[in-house]
Amino acid sequence: MPDQKTMARVRKDRREGKSASTQAGEFVREEIEHIGEGKHGARSAKQAIAIGLSKARRAGVAAKPSKMASKATKKKAAQDIAASKRRASGTVAKKAAAKKAARPRTRKAS
Known part of the structure; x- marks a missing residue:
């Protein structure tokens, strides 16, 4: 799940009309920071880019896979885009x- 700060930056980029790659870059930057902190098992910047792009697509950023991407990468990107559309x-x-239901109700005396 992306950080709230990352999502806020992405929303700001979207409002400003920035490109999808700029919006996706926020997710990639977050993943690179996580690797630096040792938060997960990814080791390289290449893995951070892949994870960040996947998170971006799942968050609704229209980041298309490159034309040179492998068949498997394009399939994974399609899965991520489909996941973003699911409720x-x-x-x-x-x-x-x-x-809300568990809260005690207090009535005002009238």
């Missing part, structure tokens, strides 16, 4: 509704 499971909404 979320609604877990967040369910949790919010459960919290």
Whole structure:
């Protein structure tokens, strides 16, 4: 899941009309930082780019695979784009509704 700061920067780029590659670059930068911090098993910048682009596509950035990309890469990109169009499971909404229902109700005396 992308950081909130990354998502905010991407939204800002989108509002400013920046290209899809600029928007996707925010996700790639985040992944490179994570590798530097040792947050996950990816070792190289090349892996960080692949992970960042995948996250960008899943977040709705229109980052197309290059024309020179392999068949497998294009297939993975298509899967990521399809995943971005799918509706979320609604877990967040369910949790919010459960919290609201669990709150004690107070009535004002009239």
